[in-house]
Amino acid sequence: MKITALFVLKCNATTTTDGSDPLILANATDVSQFGYFQRSSVREFIVFIARTVAKRTPQGQRQSVQHEEYKVHAYNRNGLCALGVMDDHYPVRSAFSLLNKVMDEYQKSFGESWRTVDKDSTQSWPFLDEALIKFQDPHEADKLLKIQKDLDETKIILHQTIESVLARGEKLDSLVEKSSDLSAASQMFYKQAKQTNQCCTVL
Amino acid sequence: MASAFRDRTSEFRSVTETLKKKIGAPTPPPLPNQPENAPSSTDSPVPNSRSEFNRKASRIGLGIHDTSQKIARLAQLAKKSSIFNDPIVEIQEMTAVIKNEITALNAALSDLQTIQNMEIADGMYSEDRVVHSNAVCDDLKSRLMGATKKLQDVLTTRTENIKAHENRKQIFSKNTSRENPFQHHPKPAHVPPPWSNSLNPSEDLQQQSALTSNGVPVGNQLRRRLAVDNAPTPQMEMSMVQQVVPHQDNYAQSRATALHSVESTITELSGIFTHLATMVAQQGELAIRIDDNMEETLANVDGAHSSLLRHLNRISSNRWLLIKIFAILIFFLMIFIFFVA
Numbered sequence: 001m002k003i004t005a006l007f008v009l010k011c012n013a014t015t016t017t018d019g020s021d022p023l024i025l026a027n028a029t030d031v032s033q034f035g036y037f038q039r040s041s042v043r044e045f046i047v048f049i050a051r052t053v054a055k056r057t058p059q060g061q062r063q064s065v066q067h068e069e070y071k072v073h074a075y076n077r078n079g080l081c082a083l084g085v086m087d088d089h090y091p092v093r094s095a096f097s098l099l100n101k102v103m104d105e106y107q108k109s110f111g112e113s114w115r116t117v118d119k120d121s122t123q124s125w126p127f128l129d130e131a132l133i134k135f136q137d138p139h140e141a142d143k144l145l146k147i148q149k150d151l152d153e154t155k156i157i158l159h160q161t162i163e164s165v166l167a168r169g170e171k172l173d174s175l176v177e178k179s180s181d182l183s184a185a186s187q188m189f190y191k192q193a194k195q196t197n198q199c200c201t202v203l
Numbered sequence: 204m205a206s207a208f209r210d211r212t213s214e215f216r217s218v219t220e221t222l223k224k225k226i227g228a229p230t231p232p233p234l235p236n237q238p239e240n241a242p243s244s245t246d247s248p249v250p251n252s253r254s255e256f257n258r259k260a261s262r263i264g265l266g267i268h269d270t271s272q273k274i275a276r277l278a279q280l281a282k283k284s285s286i287f288n289d290p291i292v293e294i295q296e297m298t299a300v301i302k303n304e305i306t307a308l309n310a311a312l313s314d315l316q317t318i319q320n321m322e323i324a325d326g327m328y329s330e331d332r333v334v335h336s337n338a339v340c341d342d343l344k345s346r347l348m349g350a351t352k353k354l355q356d357v358l359t360t361r362t363e364n365i366k367a368h369e370n371r372k373q374i375f376s377k378n379t380s381r382e383n384p385f386q387h388h389p390k391p392a393h394v395p396p397p398w399s400n401s402l403n404p405s406e407d408l409q410q411q412s413a414l415t416s417n418g419v420p421v422g423n424q425l426r427r428r429l430a431v432d433n434a435p436t437p438q439m440e441m442s443m444v445q446q447v448v449p450h451q452d453n454y455a456q457s458r459a460t461a462l463h464s465v466e467s468t469i470t471e472l473s474g475i476f477t478h479l480a481t482m483v484a485q486q487g488e489l490a491i492r493i494d495d496n497m498e499e500t501l502a503n504v505d506g507a508h509s510s511l512l513r514h515l516n517r518i519s520s521n522r523w524l525l526i527k528i529f530a531i532l533i534f535f536l537m538i539f540i541f542f543v544a
Binding site (some may be wrong): 004062086089092093096144145147148151152154155158159161162165166168169175178179180182183185186187189191192193194196197 | 214357373437454457458461462464465468469471472475478479481483485489490492493496497499500503504506507508510511513514
């Protein structure tokens with residue numbers, strides 16, 4: 001359940017037709033699972049894949065592409081493309097909601113300035129790095145998933161509560177019986193005491 | 204168990220006949236024939252309806268026994284299901300069958316109760332029969348409740364097992380994810396059909412979808428409620444135009460299904476809460492009763508305690524009493540001596 005990379009790219013309508021590659025606006029990769037010497041080549045490979053997929057994602061569309069053991073999810077909206085490289089087990093819906101979030105955040109923080117960019121930007125955007133770390137768990141990304149999980153847990157807890165309430169009911173039942181027995185016994189005791197008392201008042 | 208009750212009507216009838224003969228012996232012989240004919244004609248509908256009650260009761264008892272046997276089998280199945288050979292379909296079928304049987308038994312039991320009430324309303328029957336039929340109905344009801352409880356336990360164990368399996372699968376599938384795509388790579392053409400099978404959104408507790416049928420954890424998610432939305436086929440060079448549009452729909456659909464499941468879970472939760480509230484309210488009443496009993500006990504014990512104390516006080520410091528006792532004793536002694544001497 002791992003996110004390997006998150007990208008924000010700029011792809012114009014022209015890039016799909018005239019073959020020019022989309023430009024990287026923000027980039028966050030986590031290649032710690034590979035060996036030290038492979039990391040840079042893996043990173044370049046990922047960048048290349050990202051560019052290719054973004055190039056082929058039409059405007060206003062979402063797309064998921066399977067490559068070896070990773071899935072690349074891309075969402076192109078008005079020329080701004082958010083892309084994520086994740087493994088097979090990351091649920092697709094959470095992936096796209098994460099991409100939505102990234103895109104909204106980018107537009108909020110950078111406005112429309114990205115439209116004038118004409119080459120890859122090499123600055124790192126801290127939000128993206130944080131997002132990469134935070135959203136490794138799909139539950140964080142997709143609120144629906146989280147709600148569902150919480151609801152399931154709550155239901156289990158409620159079932160246990162109901163069972164314990166039933167047990168409590170049974171105990172209360174036995175308590176009622178015992179207390180009624182007690183009250184009967186105490187009544188007998190009272191009567192006996194009064195009787196023993198009465199015989200001596202005569203004297 | 205052939206029948207829940209032994210039908211001893213024939214013995215009873217023979218006993219009544221002998222008794223009647225004994226009572227009817229002093230009267231002239233032709234008379235006993237006529238009163239015997241009349242009661243026998245009224246008797247014949249009576250044993251019919253009585254045995255109808257018994258017959259229905261025995262059928263219900265048999266049905267309950269069958270159902271509890273099936274529940275036991277279901278429990279065994281649920282226990283022995285391992286990660287890989289889940290007899291899911293069987294279990295679902297059995298659960299559905301058992302549920303149907305239980306509802307049918309419930310309906311039959313309520314019918315039985317209405318019959319019994321009708322019989323009581325007729326008014327001609329002895330108290331013993333009323334008591335007996337009440338006991339029969341209560342027994343059947345309690346047995347049915349026991350069977351339902353067992354079914355519930357079986358279902359809870361099954362869901363726990365499923366959760367444990369899925370956790371374990373998740374752990375293992377992280378390791379095997381590397382191996383699987385290598386299978387995908389050489390045969391791209393075959394990939395769409397198994398994935399199209401697994402496009403069913405997985406449903407709730409009772410109905411596991413056929414995701415595990417492939418045996419390959421392709422798109423096998425954490426929770427049963429996730430809609431599995433598998434991507435169209437892999438290769439970069441293939442044009443994906445046709446498959447993108449259904450993908451968009453799938454995305455929206457998956458969100459819609461997720462929302463629906465969340466909504467249904469919330470409604471279930473609200474039902475559980477109301478249930479809980481009613482139970483607690485009922486138990487509150489019980490607690491009040493216990494309180495009352497205890498107060499009564501306290502009052503009684505207090506009264507007894509005070510009277511005993513008075514008793515003690517009166518006896519312990521009562522020189523006057525001692526003098527009185529001795530006076531009486533001496534008085535009797537004197538009278539005794541005077542009379543004898």
